[in-house]
Amino acid sequence: MVPIKWIMTRDTTKKNIDFSLTPPPADDTIIAVSSPYGRGAIGLIRISGPLVLSVLNRLCKPVSGSKFLPRKSVLSEFLSSDGEFIDEGLVVYFPAPNSYTGEDVAELSFHGNPLILRHFILESLKIEGIRPAEPGEFTRRAYLNQKLDLPRAEAVTRIIDAKSDYELIAGRKMLRGELGKILSRFRSAMISLKAETEAEVDFSTEDLTFENREVRIKTIRSLIDEIDRILEKSAVASRIAGGVRIAIVGLPNAGKSSLMNAMLGWDRSIVSHIEGTTRDYLSEDMEIDGVGVKFIDTAGLRETSDEIEKEGVRRSKSEIQKSNIILHVIDSKSGKIDSIDSVREFMQSAKIIHIFNKSDLAEKQGDADVFEGEESIFLSCKTGENLGLLKEIIKNIIFTNPSSKDPMLLEERHRYHFERIKTALLRVIELWHQNAPDEIAAIEIDSALSHIGEISGKVSTEEVLGRIFSMFCIGK
Ligand SMILES: Nc1nc2c(ncn2[C@@H]2O[C@H](COP(=O)(O)OP(=O)(O)O)[C@@H](O)[C@H]2O)c(=O)[nH]1
Ligand SMILES: [Mg+2]
Incomplete structure (x- = not known):
């Protein structure tokens, strides 16, 4: 016989799938x-x-x-x-x-x-x-039959859809239950907190209260710190998994198109000594250390009366705005160094690398001091000198954060609930500082616990499940 409670919990308006009851076979x-x-x-x-x-x-x-x-x-x-x-x-x-x-x-x-x-x-x-x-x-049936928790079910889509090795590595870690382990640690810490808090409600006349609270506040603070670390790690990983955009800027003839081709390893862009050859931006994808990278060869950002080139400049600007790294190419032979103030004006938080190109034609590196405090490199697209070094510099920028090599990629839904857990925990500390009754603190701990349950899928609604599983392909 199918337990009535189970039928009720399958009602679309109800939460709390109670897994202590055996689900009826579909x-x-x-x-x-x-x-x-x-x-x-x-x-x-x-x-x-x-x-x-x-x-x-x-x-x-x-x-x-x-x-x-x-x-x-x-x-x-x-x-x-x-x-x-x-x-x-x-x-x-x-x-x-x-x-x-x-x-x-x-x-x-x-x-x-x-x-x-x-x-x-x-x-x-x-x-x-x-x-x-x-x-x-x-x-979905696997989840309902407890074959996997919700983060692992979500990881299934992630590994099927992963666009780079980096995203795949992150997906695999989730599939192997990384988040589930963290959540059960959080859960047992909070259940103890709640038990201690409730015990205090029962024995509130005893004078151990104050010291216990201090210990519990410490525990809560360390949980909050861990949430912050998890969220930060996930923010870094999702930036990288989303792909890194690298725009190449500089004066006409500096060697922007040559650099793009040299990085890709094939002739994507037309290279010519005739100025204004690249009138629109061109882009191409590649992978550096498992991370998807998009190179964008911009049209030089010069004032022009040519309508087509004007449009190219406008589009290039918008590409630069979206970039994470800017490669500023300078012709070391000509010695002309553009200030790229116009680029800085509309670039966001991108890192700049100044590239003194055509090292094969120039005696020594141009005046790198101009860009004090920023990365610069002397190389040749023609001979390939220092191109490997440039790739290393790019890699170091991508993986600035050491934890980014060990990605933890949360879904939007997970981040939302982690934020809510954090809010509830901060509130518990605040309540204790205000000497509020423990019953009220216990309610906040309960709220944190229910958000943990929502991430793991112990608590779920038809709406959430519908949203998650509709992202899947048929047959999965
Ligand atoms: N000798 C030498 N010539 C280069 C080098 N890089 C580019 N060039 C030449 O410089 C000219 C302009 O290059 P291009 O890539 O079209 O520059 P862009 O206008 O910035 O895209 C072409 O004639 C290239 O062959 C280099 O490292 N050494
Ligand atoms: Mg060009």
């Missing part, structure tokens, strides 16, 4: 293509729910005549409901609860043609009780 069976759309060597269909075995028995026939054994790969023919041959491939059957979703699951590999996959799915849908899966529904 009564419908879902099916979806889990491989990417298009043709390929293999196309994968996933099925989850009570009717998995019915599908296998009706539409899959083991070639050797054997049965579908738990977690054993079985070569099978895939048939239509009329017994017509559709394809052949492997079937793996995962009986509940030892499966991704915690329900009966089967994974079927076909030849990777969407027409074949569609044919099989249409045949399966003829069986009553089977329906197409919604986005993220397999992982």
Whole structure:
């Protein structure tokens, strides 16, 4: 029998999924293509729910005549409901609860043609009780069956969508339960705090009170410090994971396009001694140490009456505004050093590197003192001298913060609740300083605890789950 409380908690308006109760098995069976759309060597269909075995028995026939054994790969023919041959491939059957979703699951590999996959799915849908899966529904069921907590479910999307090695590393750490461990540490610290605070309510006449409070305030302060560290670490990581933008600026003919090409390792930009060759900005992506980097070759920012070039200058300015690093290229041979005040005017908090280019033509580095306190480097795009050093300097800027090498990437939702936990904890300290009754402090501790539960997914609403799982692809 399904406990009534469980049914109530599945109501869309209710919170608090009580995991002490066994969730009822989902009564419908879902099916979806889990491989990417298009043709390929293999196309994968996933099925989850009570009717998995019915599908296998009706539409899959083991070639050797054997049965579908738990977690054993079985070569099978895939048939239509009329017994017509559709394809052949492997079937793996995962009986509940030892499966991704915690329900009966089967994974079927076909030849990777969407027409074949569609044919099989249409045949399966003829069986009553089977329906197409919604986005993220397999992982949602895994979460509801406690196969993973919410941060780990979110990490699944993160690793599928990661655009750089850096983001992938961060996603993997979450998938392995990094946040869950932190949360359970927070949770047990706060449960003790609450127990001590409540004990004080009961024995408030005893005079140990004051000292205990001081100890507890210390504990709370260290929790707040840890939240600050986590939020800072995550801010750094999300800046890096979002990609680093590097704009190349300087006078015409300084060698901006040459530098862009040299960094990329191929000729993206037209290089010419004719001034004003680059009239619009050009950009190209690459990776430096697993971090996505976008190089932007700007049109020189000069006053011009040419309408096209004017527009190029306007666009370049807006690119510079969005950049994290500015490479200011100077022609050391000509010795002309532009002040780039016009660039500084609209750049945000970007770091500048001054590049004295064409070292092969110049005797010695130009007057680097002009840019005192800022990074400068003497190099040649032609011979490649010091290009490696420039990459090192860029890397050091990207990874200024040592913790950024060990990324912790929180979702927006996690950050929101960490902020709320911090607010509640600060309030507890404030209440104690004001000698407010402990009952009130206990309420704030409860509020902090419930925000921890929201991050981990111990407490959740249909709305939050809907938002998280709708970001998934179908079949995951
Ligand atoms: N000798 C030498 N010539 C260079 C170097 N870098 C660029 N040039 C030349 O300088 C001219 C202008 O280069 P370009 O990259 O088009 O400059 P931009 O106008 O700043 O984009 C071209 O003729 C390049 O071949 C370098 O390191 N050494
Ligand atoms: Mg150019």
